[in-house]
Amino acid sequence: MKVYxxxxxxxxxxxxxxxxxxxxxxxxxxxxPLQLTAAGLSKMKRTTVALKDRDGKEHKYTGVTIxxxxxxxxxxxxxxxxxxxxxxxxxxxxxxxxEVLFSLAELDTSFTDRxxxxxxxxxxxxxxxxxxxxxxxxxxxxxxxRSSFQVTEFIIRFAK
Amino acid sequence: xxxxxxxxxAGTGSIWKQGPPRPYKVEYPSYFGNRINxxxxxxxxxxxxxxxxxxxxxxxxxxxxxxxxxxxxKQELAFTDGLQFSIGVDGTPTPRNSMSLANLLWVxxxxxxxxxxxxxxxxxxxxxxxxxxxxxxxxxxxxxQQSPIYPALFRDAFGSNVITDNKIVKALSQFERTLISSNSxxxxxxxxxxxxxxxxxxxxxxxxxxxxxxxxxxxxGPKTFSELFHNNGLDSIPEDAGRKAIxxxxxxxxxxxxxTLRNIALTAPYMHDGRFKTLEEVADHYSDHIQASxxxxxxxxxxQKLTMQEKKDLVAFLHLLTDSTFITDKxxxxxxx
Numbered sequence: 001m002k003v004y005x006x007x008x009x010x011x012x013x014x015x016x017x018x019x020x021x022x023x024x025x026x027x028x029x030x031x032x033p034l035q036l037t038a039a040g041l042s043k044m045k046r047t048t049v050a051l052k053d054r055d056g057k058e059h060k061y062t063g064v065t066i067x068x069x070x071x072x073x074x075x076x077x078x079x080x081x082x083x084x085x086x087x088x089x090x091x092x093x094x095x096x097x098x099e100v101l102f103s104l105a106e107l108d109t110s111f112t113d114r115x116x117x118x119x120x121x122x123x124x125x126x127x128x129x130x131x132x133x134x135x136x137x138x139x140x141x142x143x144x145x146r147s148s149f150q151v152t153e154f155i156i157r158f159a160k
Numbered sequence: 161x162x163x164x165x166x167x168x169x170a171g172t173g174s175i176w177k178q179g180p181p182r183p184y185k186v187e188y189p190s191y192f193g194n195r196i197n198x199x200x201x202x203x204x205x206x207x208x209x210x211x212x213x214x215x216x217x218x219x220x221x222x223x224x225x226x227x228x229x230x231x232x233x234k235q236e237l238a239f240t241d242g243l244q245f246s247i248g249v250d251g252t253p254t255p256r257n258s259m260s261l262a263n264l265l266w267v268x269x270x271x272x273x274x275x276x277x278x279x280x281x282x283x284x285x286x287x288x289x290x291x292x293x294x295x296x297x298x299x300x301x302x303x304x305q306q307s308p309i310y311p312a313l314f315r316d317a318f319g320s321n322v323i324t325d326n327k328i329v330k331a332l333s334q335f336e337r338t339l340i341s342s343n344s345x346x347x348x349x350x351x352x353x354x355x356x357x358x359x360x361x362x363x364x365x366x367x368x369x370x371x372x373x374x375x376x377x378x379x380x381g382p383k384t385f386s387e388l389f390h391n392n393g394l395d396s397i398p399e400d401a402g403r404k405a406i407x408x409x410x411x412x413x414x415x416x417x418x419x420t421l422r423n424i425a426l427t428a429p430y431m432h433d434g435r436f437k438t439l440e441e442v443a444d445h446y447s448d449h450i451q452a453s454x455x456x457x458x459x460x461x462x463x464q465k466l467t468m469q470e471k472k473d474l475v476a477f478l479h480l481l482t483d484s485t486f487i488t489d490k491x492x493x494x495x496x497x
Contacts, residue, residue: 020408095411096457097274097388130411130458149458150411 022133024069024118028156029088031074038133041120044068049115051137053144061137063119066090066107066154075156078110084158092136092146093153100136100146104156114140118151181205181317184334186265189342191350191382196265199278202330204337207317212335214313215328217494220303222293223249229286229293229332230494232258236487238423239339244434249294255400257434260427262341262486263420268387272416272432275406279333287329297325304328339492341422344483350382356480363477366470373446373466373474375421377459384421384481390457391415393450394431402432413455423486425479439478443471 024041026034044064052058070077076085081104088104105111116138120127127135131149138147184204186196198204215221216229232246232254233239239261245253256272269275270282286292287300301323304310311321318327346364348354356364366372367379380386389403391414398414406412416432430436436445447466450456466474486492 022409022411095407095409096390096415097269097386099387129454130456 022152024134024151024154026069026073026075026154026156029075029158030156032072034069034073036069038120041118041134044072047115047117049117049119049137049139051139051144051147060123061117061119061135062121062124063117063134063137065109066116066118066136067109069118069154070104070107070156073154073156076104077108081105081108081110087159089157089159091153091155091157092148092151093155094148095150095152098148100148102146114138178316180319181207184209184338186338186340188263188265188340189347189350189382192263192266192342193381193383197268197278198265198337199280202280202333204334205317207313208331208334209338211310211313211317212331212333213492214310214495215332216335217496218304220307221287221295221300221328223295223299227293232286232292233261235489235492235494236426238262238341238426238483238487240427242428244429246292248289248292250291252291254291256432257429259417260420260423261336261339262422262483263383263385264339265337266383266385266387273403273406274389274417279336280329283329283332283336297328300328301325339486341483341486343485344422344481346382346477346480347483349480357476359473359476360480362470363473363475363480366466366474367477373470374459374463375446375474378418378457379421386418388418389415390418390459391453391455392418392431392446393452393456393460394433394435394445396451396453398453398455400432411455414453415455421478422481423483425482426487439475440471443474447471 021037024034024036026036041064045068046062047065048060048062050058050060067077070090076088086103086105090102090104090107092100092102107116109115116136119135119137120133122128126132134151136146136148136151138144141147182205184206186204202208219225219228221228227249232241234241241258244257245255246258247253259272264279269277270279271285276282276285284297288294288296304314305323310323314323314327314331315321317331345354349356366375368376370377378386378388378390389412391398391402395414401413403412403415404410424430425439428437428439430439430442436442443466446460446463450460450463452461
């Protein structure tokens with residue numbers, strides 16, 4: 001019985017180790033490094049934006065605005081985004097190795113009217129396989145190349 | 161005791177015999193970009209690279225002294241071995257195809273699954289894996305320490321003739337970072353020194369044009385390499401989980417490195433499992449045989465089929481990526497011959 005229990009526990013720990021929950025980390029020039037899961041994101045203030053995808057049609061994506069996430073991590077946003085902080089950028093990393101970059105000012109509501117979000121829903125449902133669980137959605141760009149799929153990291157750095 | 165005696169005779173310490181190592185200048189075209197990777201604690205030096213080259217061809221780094229890095233990474237094949245799977249010291253085939261070593265200066269995460277961050281970490285695996293070179297680095301260090309030539313070479317490169325695990329992988333990494341292939345016929349075309357045929361020109365357009373075959377979407381830019389990992393539709397249920405085995409993420413199932421296409425005509429067979437023997441088979445795969453799955457790269461969904469001529473043109477372009485000077489460059493050849 002004891003042997004069975006040990007074997008069962010061993011299987012459980014192996015399962016725990018191999019199946020990892022997808023998450024987004026926010027690191028670098030932050031005061032509170034973050035590790036956001038789907039559950040954590042769903043509890044934050046939700047925003048819906050429209051994005052014209054590669055199919056040429058507009059689709060509604062729902063998630064959390066990037067400034068909201070950056071605020072939670074203690075990134076310099078809003079009134080703090082001045083002086084040398086304007087040389088900061090956000091490097092977005094995706095599961096497949098794809099990377100794109102934004103200056104912080106490009107994403108900040110005190111500089112721009114557009115609302116970039118980290119989306120976890122498309123038209124009220126989950127994101128399609130290959131694009132989720134988290135997609136960066138950047139409305140107002142002529143092509144969606146920076147609206148990256150399967151985002152895993154936001155890294156905030158100073159340009160040097 | 162013997163080791164100690166040898167160490168004493170060789171004169172340990174951190175005194176350079178002929179001054180500190182000289183910086184090694186890597187040269188590459190501006191269109192490769194400068195997003196290169198050289199760790200701060202392992203700058204390239206003439207002495208380090210020279211030592212690394214010797215270690216690359218050194219069979220004493222393997223159990224039984226029969227194979228070296230070069231056994232599976234032969235210069236004439238752009239540092240591959242022409243086999244589907246390589247055979248290590250114990251006769252066991254490796255689980256994946258031997259990768260070409262070209263333009264590693266731009267690579268950040270190594271192996272087909274990207275598990276090793278940096279060449280220094282990468283080097284440890286084939287050296288110590290029981291099915292590859294099969295020898296602990298500490299044993300390799302001991303063997304080299306007893307050699308009549310290596311202590312002095314390590315002193316010249318690292319300031320001390322005490323040979324360590326760390327210095328072995330550092331020197332190897334320095335040499336591998338110098339393996340730059342940038343004089344292919346395609347490079348000559350980019351420099352205005354070669355006029356491609358109509359078929360080759362069409363191949364270039366098909367390769368890079370998103371409205372064509374769109375290969376450049378992942379094999380981007382003149383380097384034909386981006387640090388990406390994709391499921392390229394080889395199987396609907398991948399036998400090899402690829403990157404998923406490293407990250408534990410379901411979305412990485414069947415994902416593998418998007419390999420460089422530099423010298424691709426020399427590096428058959430193709431894919432992580434060497435399943436395709438020819439470039440024509442590869443072109444057929446991407447045109448006609450992409451297998452759908454939950455983790456298939458979205459960029460490979462609903463692709464337009466290529467005509468026979470388009471496939472020929474693409475393959476003609478891929479042959480332009482052969483760099484005959486790279487595979488004959490004496491700086492990269494076996495120094496013991």
